[in-house]
Amino acid sequence: MTNSRRDFLEQSVGSVAATAASLYVAGASAQEQTSKDTNRLAVAVIGPGGMGTAHTNQLAKNSSVHVAYICDVDANRAAKAAETITQQTGVAPKVVSDLRRVLDDKNVKAVWIATPDHWHAPAAILAANAGKHVYVEKPCSHNLREGRLMIEAARKNNVVMQVGTQCRSTRFIAEAIDKLKTGIIGEILAAKAWNSQIRGTIGRQQPSEPPKNLDYDLWLGPVTERPYQSNFLHGIWRWWYDFGCGDIGNDGVHDIDIARWGLGVEKHPSRIAALGGKSFFDDDQQHADTQYVVYEYPGMTKSGKPKQLIFEQRIWSPYVQEGFENGNAFYGTTGMMILGKSGKYRLTGPKNKLIEEQSGDGPDLAAHHLNFLECIRTGARPNADIEINHLSTALCHLGNIATRTGRVINFDPEHETIRDDVTASKLLTREYRDHWAKPIG
Ligand SMILES: NC(=O)c1ccc[n+]([C@@H]2O[C@H](COP(=O)([O-])OP(=O)(O)OC[C@H]3O[C@@H](n4cnc5c(N)ncnc54)[C@H](O)[C@@H]3O)[C@@H](O)[C@H]2O)c1
Incomplete structure (x- = not known):
């Protein structure tokens, strides 16, 4: 750090x-x-x-x-x-x-x-x-x-x-990113984020009466009206297109955000290719349980060549990869870092020679709260x-759009539009019902 x-x-x-x-x-x-x-x-x-x-x-x-x-x-x-x-x-x-x-x-x-x-x-x-x-x-x-x-x-x-x-706001992760910025593994040309863990099924359900303790209409908010189903909530709404972003937007977004941070790309990618779908679960969930996405950032290396960010997801794995359920790999021109946000990293150089191993604390919610409160006080x-996270969350949305359409997405990073693909472009926003909370703009 x-x-x-x-x-x-x-x-x-x-x-x-x-x-x-x-x-x-x-x-x-x-x-x-x-x-x-x-x-x-x-x-x-x-x-x-x-x-x-x-x-x-x-x-x-x-x-x-x-x-x-x-x-x-x-x-x-x-x-x-x-x-x-x-x-x-x-x-x-x-x-x-x-x-x-x-x-x-x-x-x-x-x-x-x-x-x-x-x-x-x-x-x-x-x-x-x-x-x-x-x-x-x-x-x-x-x-x-x-x-x-x-x-x-x-x-x-x-x-x-x-x-x-x-x-x-987690000290250990910030220190790991600072270490990468010293050039210890050379120039980082590619970074990977993975989400590999075992999730449960949400089964199959038919519409039913919402429980008495729930105001279902308020829960839906500006989403187009649809009847209640017991496998919408709680927590499991994230596997439905109308309510969540799948696991790429759930656990994946933490790792994608770290990958983008370490790769040093403070902009949107220009091309996104993905494959994925449901390889494991046989239930109502709509988002992919298996997903592979590559994001390309042209002109981002020192010599003006593209950098790549890769995301992998298998949420049916009763084992971890590289020692971490969710993690990151940073690929440099002289070495590699494997980082787990639970608080460990390992640096290796040419011929896989170990350079350094460090461990520390996992994600620090208290520090993140304190940072927010401090910024309220100082105006920093x-x-x-929101501008930082928008770039990382956009990767989840673009990954899902590429996965759902099965097409390479040509994205205009300046205007946040998709070129020459009407179906994909529609997924950059959604339909809302006429509601007081409908975002306007
Ligand atoms: N930062 C992290 O590490 C982390 C970890 C887990 C979840 N999350 C995020 O937290 C959010 C919630 O996830 P969860 O798993 O706790 O979901 P959840 O379904 O368990 O909780 C959501 C709560 O919001 C309530 N709610 C819904 N609409 C509301 C409204 N209009 N006004 C007031 N309350 C409303 C629900 O009744 C429910 O109690 C998600 O966005 C998820 O991605 C973040």
């Missing part, structure tokens, strides 16, 4: 901790604490489900914030998260199911959005337009066009928009700023 980056992370953690210490009064009664809460940053958690629970637990421990609202369209999940906050902080949050109630409250300064993917852009854009700072889960968008609208909303409203790729761009 460079000194500047290390200092930056340390200052971030240090200053937020100091702010927290000055605001928090240990042992105060709930009533006393409520008055102190006016000094803390009032925040809300929207979608305290799987990952939203991790955010709720993290925020409950952070004495510089006050979780003023818990918002979930599933009353059971909202009640559980509210109980966590009440038990851990002594102050009960307001519980709502419609995120507009959170956005209406002028006291709320920041929101954590951990809904399914189809709600990321609609919720983040509404929140930014309401003047809230936004921490939104990855993949930042459900389609490429939404990502662009999110950037515009963040910039227009001058709010911080951090995306939930917490590896961007966060480590996983």
